[in-house]
Amino acid sequence: MRVSFKKAVYMYIWYVSNTVTFRQLANLFAVAPSAAWSTVRRLTSFLISISHEYIKWPQGACMQEVVRGFEEKKHIPGVIGAIDCTHIAIKGPREQRSNYFNRKKTYSIILQAVVDCNKRFINITCGEPGSLHDYRVLRRSQIYEVAETRCGEIFPNSNFIIGDSAYPSNNWLVSPFKDYGNLTESQRKFNEILSSTRMVVENAFGLLKGRFRRLLKFTEQTDLKSVTNIVASTCVLHNICITMDDLCEDNEADFERFEENMEDSYLDGSHDRREILFNYLREQNIIYFLFHHSNNAAIAIVKIKSFHCTYMH
Structure with missing residues (x-):
């Protein structure tokens, strides 16, 4: 009997979600090993056909x-x-x-x-x-x-x-x-x-x-x-x-000025995109802001760990 599309989907998902062999996949879904191989290939081709x-x-x-x-x-x-x-x-x-x-x-x-x-x-x-x-x-x-x-x-x-x-x-x-x-x-x-x-x-x-x-x-x-x-x-x-939301986990004027600088970089090949971005983040104090807050966070973690160690002792 021909493998139904629903069963083929299950077989494909099981194969790519685990490290089973085609023989193990065939035994699990009660099909021949050749059918397991052709089913995975068929679903693979279908997904690639809709990849765009x-x-x-x-x-x-x-x-x-x-x-x-x-x-x-x-x-x-x-x-x-x-x-x-x-x-x-x-x-x-x-x-x-x-x-x-x-x-x-x-x-x-x-x-x-x-x-x-x-x-x-x-x-x-x-x-x-x-x-x-x-x-x-x-x-x-x-x-x-x-x-x-x-x-x-x-x-x-x-x-x-x-x-x-x-x-x-x-x-x-x-x-x-x-x-x-x-x-x-x-x-x-x-x-x-x-x-x-x-x-x-x-x-x-x-x-x-x-x-x-x-x-x-x-x-x-x-x-x-x-x-x-x-x-x-x-x-x-x-x-x-x-x-499908199926997950396994967990200021405008300044931006316009930044875009203008970026446009200039296209006109003049001597400009380095990284330098422009670096200067922008530094001018906006973004680098300093994140550094300052990361330091505060590090100090807080050290204090929490110190408190924890003292409490346990």
Whole structure:
């Protein structure tokens, strides 16, 4: 008998949510192993076919909502996403095996993602060999080509994305200052603010792998295209869950002036987007404000711990 669509959905969800083999999946749902494999592939193909409805770059009012969401977090205006990469462990492939051997001495493919303020994937690139550096993955991705050739289309109003120190800083991507031991206090605080803001992409990866534990390790499949498709399909399902609120977790004038400065940076390539953002946060005392409050919080924690230790003694 043909596997019903409802049963196929259950089988797919069970497969990506656990680390069972196809034989175990077949026994659990009383089907042949070949049927289990074809069912997972069928649901994977379906999710990828609707991916454009759920994984999409924000536009218009949606983009402004994302920008406001990031600004409310750490007072950084103009951010529409945070970019990072994560490794998906796989069984060593037959061809070009060494290319997938990463720095952690395991085989993997790379998932690159840009995430909005709500942990929703707005752009993904999946399947690059695990030996590649994060910046090289970006250089080989479609988003890089579009950003370099048609920047105004995906980064209107001088918006930008943020990343960690693996990425360079340019007009549409802001990364931390390189720390060679000579950073000023303000630059260090800037790095801390940027790091805490881009933590949303780390949280998104954690939520993705926590919900879909199959992504922790592919022990059977050696077909890289199938593995890549399954990973991409879970990203679609991740966004669907967020859309359905199914989660397993937990001043205007100044902004206009900031946007004007950002527009000037497009006209003059000698300007550094990171420097403009750094100067803005420093001028608005945002760096000092967060540093001051973080110090107070640290002092409070020390006092609480001291009180606790005294009480226990």
